[in-house]
Every structure is written in C-alpha cells, then in structure tokens.
Amino acid sequence: MIMKPWIRAGFKVFFRNKALNGIENIPKGKPIIFASNHQCTFLDPIVISASLSEKTAFLTRGDIFSKPKVAKILASLRMLPIFRQREAADFAERNKVIFENCVYLLEQNESFIIFVEGSHGNVRKLRPLKKGFGRIAFEAEKKNNFDLDVHIVPVGLNYEDFYKSRRDVLINFGKPIKLRDYQDLYEQSPAKALNGLKGDLTLAMRDQLIDITSRVYYDTYNQLRDLCLPKVCEKMNLSFHQPLDNFKAEKKMIQAVSDLEENNPEQMESFSKAVDYCHQKIAATGLRFKIWNENRPTIFQISVKALILIIGLPIFIIGLLFNYLPYKIPVLFSAKKFKDPMFHSSVNWVGGHFAFSFYYLFLFLIIWLTNSFSVAIAITIFLGISGYIALKWWSEFQKIRYQIKYLSFMKNNEGLYSDIMERKDKIQQQVELLIGRIK
Numbered sequence: 001m002i003m004k005p006w007i008r009a010g011f012k013v014f015f016r017n018k019a020l021n022g023i024e025n026i027p028k029g030k031p032i033i034f035a036s037n038h039q040c041t042f043l044d045p046i047v048i049s050a051s052l053s054e055k056t057a058f059l060t061r062g063d064i065f066s067k068p069k070v071a072k073i074l075a076s077l078r079m080l081p082i083f084r085q086r087e088a089a090d091f092a093e094r095n096k097v098i099f100e101n102c103v104y105l106l107e108q109n110e111s112f113i114i115f116v117e118g119s120h121g122n123v124r125k126l127r128p129l130k131k132g133f134g135r136i137a138f139e140a141e142k143k144n145n146f147d148l149d150v151h152i153v154p155v156g157l158n159y160e161d162f163y164k165s166r167r168d169v170l171i172n173f174g175k176p177i178k179l180r181d182y183q184d185l186y187e188q189s190p191a192k193a194l195n196g197l198k199g200d201l202t203l204a205m206r207d208q209l210i211d212i213t214s215r216v217y218y219d220t221y222n223q224l225r226d227l228c229l230p231k232v233c234e235k236m237n238l239s240f241h242q243p244l245d246n247f248k249a250e251k252k253m254i255q256a257v258s259d260l261e262e263n264n265p266e267q268m269e270s271f272s273k274a275v276d277y278c279h280q281k282i283a284a285t286g287l288r289f290k291i292w293n294e295n296r297p298t299i300f301q302i303s304v305k306a307l308i309l310i311i312g313l314p315i316f317i318i319g320l321l322f323n324y325l326p327y328k329i330p331v332l333f334s335a336k337k338f339k340d341p342m343f344h345s346s347v348n349w350v351g352g353h354f355a356f357s358f359y360y361l362f363l364f365l366i367i368w369l370t371n372s373f374s375v376a377i378a379i380t381i382f383l384g385i386s387g388y389i390a391l392k393w394w395s396e397f398q399k400i401r402y403q404i405k406y407l408s409f410m411k412n413n414e415g416l417y418s419d420i421m422e423r424k425d426k427i428q429q430q431v432e433l434l435i436g437r438i439k
Contacts, residue, residue: 002137007050010353013388016166020051020241022208027151030107031140032176035133035201036155037126038115039207043346044157045079051171057105058113059098080112081131087290088414099136105148106140113155116201122162122342124222125212126205126227133201134194137179138186151176152202156208158247161336163345166395170318172208177201180285210250214261214291219273222433223255226289231428232435256434271430278423283414285409289400293422297403305400312393319390322363326355360384 009019026032031102033058038044038393045058057078080098107113118130137150154174177200186193212221230240232253238245261268309316328353334344360380367377410417 003190004050007353010349010356011050013391014165014352015169017168017241017243018047019168019170020050021170021244021247022172022175025173025175026052026054026153027176029109029111030151031131031148032111033106033137033150033152034111034155035152035205036115037205038117038120039122039157039161040340041340041343041346043207043349044115044120045113046350047169048155048171050113054111056111057102058114059102059115081389095132099132099139102136102139103143103376106137106148107144114207120342123212123218124210125218126202126209129198129202129205131198132195134197137143137197138190138194141179141183143197146180148179150179150198152179152201153177154204154309155210156205158209158243160243160246163341165345165348166242166391168246170247172247174204174208177204184286210247210254212254213243214258217257217261217268217272220275221257222243223275224253224257224427226252227275227279227282227293227424228431230290230293232431235432235435237295241344252435252438255257255301256431256438259433259438271427273428274423277425278420281423284427285420287406287409291402292404292420297407299407302400302403302407305396306416309393309397309400312389315386316390316393318383319386319388319393323356323387326359327352329355404411 023398032054034048034052036048038045039278040047041061045060049056049058057080059080059082061416080101082095082098102112114133114136116129116133117127118132119125121127133152136153141148141150155178156170156172156174157171158172160169179197182197185196212218214221218355229246229250232249233245236249236252236432238249240246257268260271282289330346330348331349334347338344338347360383363383364376364380367379371379
C-alpha cells in the first residue's frame, strides 16, 4: 500500500492520460480473481494493481524467477510464477503449488490478478483464454462447499500505443461473474462448468477491450483508427482526447465495419483497398496521422506557439540537462537487452521510475550537504518541475515542427494533398454512414 502512491506518481508522467472505468463493478469484501488480457509484459500487472484499493497478488511468467535474488524481490511484490512446459521440466508440479497458494488467498478473502490469455501479445484483440483461472476458482469453491462466494472481474487493458510513453491507457472493469452461479452445473459436470465459465468470461472481456476479430482485415481496422477515429468521436459528440470516449467511438466503428464485412464481402474488399491506399499515401508523407484530422493551423497560431517555446527555452535546457541521464539510460538498456519490443515500455517505465527516484534522492542529499534543508527541497522541486516542463516543451516543439511540415507539404504538393484529403473524407463519410445503420 505504501508503494502505490509512488507508483501512481510515476504513471502520471509516463502516461499522458490514465483512465479507469467500472471501478463500481468491483465487489467489496469478496475474494476476487481479476481476469485480464495481456499486452505490455510486466507493466500490465503494475498498471492494474496500482489502480485498485484492494491488496492484490498477481500471476506472471515463471522464467523471470530463474535467479534466486530476483525471485525474492518479485515475491516481495506479491508476484506468483506460472510456469510453461518449455520453462521447467516439472512445470505441472510447480504450478500445483502456485494454484494452492491462489486458493489460500481466496480463502483469506484476498484477490489476485491473472492474465487469462497465458502470454503477452501486441495485437488489439482478445486471444483464446486458458483454463487455469477457472480451475483455481472451482478448486477453491469445491474445497469450501461453494461458501467462499468467489467473484471473477473481467478486466480490459487498452493502450493507445504498446511501445511509447506519453500515450493514453484505459482500464475497464466489467461486471463480476459469480462462481455460485455455476455450482449446479459443476456438480453435474466439472468440465462443462469450466467450459461455460470460460465462454462467459470471454464474452464479458470482449466488451472491456478493443477486440478486432477479423483475420482477413485486421490491418484495415487499425488503419481506420488512424484515418477516422477523431471524426467518429466528433460525430458521436465524444472527446477524442478522453480515453473512454475514444474507446466507445472505436468500438462503435469496429461494430459498423464488422457488419459490412459480414453482410457485404465484396464491398468490404473494395473498401479495404481504398483504406489501405489512403493510409499508405499519408504514411509516405512522413506526417503524423492526427494532423490530417485537425483544423488547419495558421501561421499566426504557429508563431504564437513558437514565441511561447522561445520564452520557455531556458527552463527546457535546465530540465533537459538535469533529467536526460535517468531518462535515457533505461531506454538504451531496454533496446539493447530485450529483442521483444513489447518489453520496452515495461522496462522503460520500471527502470525510469527507479532511476529518477534514486537520482533525485541523491541530488537532494548532495544539495543538503552543502546548503540548508529548505534550499535542498526548493532546488530539488524546481529541477523536477523543470524536467516535466522540458517533456511538455519537447512535445509542443514536435507538434509545431509537424504543423510547419504539413503546411509546407500542402503548399508544395497541391495535387497530391487534394487527392489524399478527398480520399480520406470519402472514407470518413462511408464510416459515418455505416455507423448510422447500426443505431
């Protein structure tokens, strides 16, 4: 509990917006299994557990427990290993012990998080669920004559970007599933009860996350997110800058296009080709997709923003000089040590959070040894604020740079610009029409 405020403070910097939805669905005073999808390796359990008031343990991949010292640290953070066959010859026996520990937690009216897909993945869809969560839940209830009242809460993790910081994340908590509702079926056939629970959880989880089920047109749905999502938000009177609004708009868009794919395959094929062509044309310009959906910036607006940045340049330089090292070291480390890019955001956050914490503690002590306590506090706070301002300054600088590039491209490539805008507008109109059909 002591660490949660510290972790939450780190997330305020790492994420642009971190939003929670459905907290009211979490039952009070009940043993809970939080069943989540899995995307960003060990960032996922930290994001979820730091969002909860409940004390939670969480199950994670067993291979990271191979070193005794690391295993001891992870155990102190209430992490429990789940082993796969390729990670340990005696994986079944090891997992039996872990499952018994999970049952014990539920008997103590505690909770744990389990990633029911079994592994992490960089896809925006729900992958097939493993049955481990159900076996643990039913074993606990069976052992206690179904008097525990175990609840399973479906959790949907939705990252705007799997790899980059300063992006949004939305965590959805769905309505709980009660194990007692499966007691009669379990007493008749444990296998049918397990399959029924798995099916029900699958449906519940699909409502909590972006779930692109199409195998043929998976890329098309992702491309539509770049081309149309801001416009869809606008038409639905939602804010593109709010993660939950973004989620609602994208779910609606996916539903509308899925209907087209199911009911009119030929039109879907033609539509997909148009989307892919337009997406490639915009990508080839080197400009961000968001800028194509924003109001055209004026020279005056850019000049005002540039003037503000010039005024703030000294603070940016101070913030950069005193914060670059603890920022950059984890980034270089993750790029060098982890081939799987899905680890990068996790390592960058964990490494950066520890690096900045120890760096600022060291900085404070050095200043305190040569000055008064109040001076040390004031300088440390100033350097921290200047680092955050430097982060925002750089973000605004990048926006201005792309706005200038956008205006330059528009001026020097009038024919191509008009063609792209016409194609994009046509696609947006078609998406709007498809959404209108499902109201």
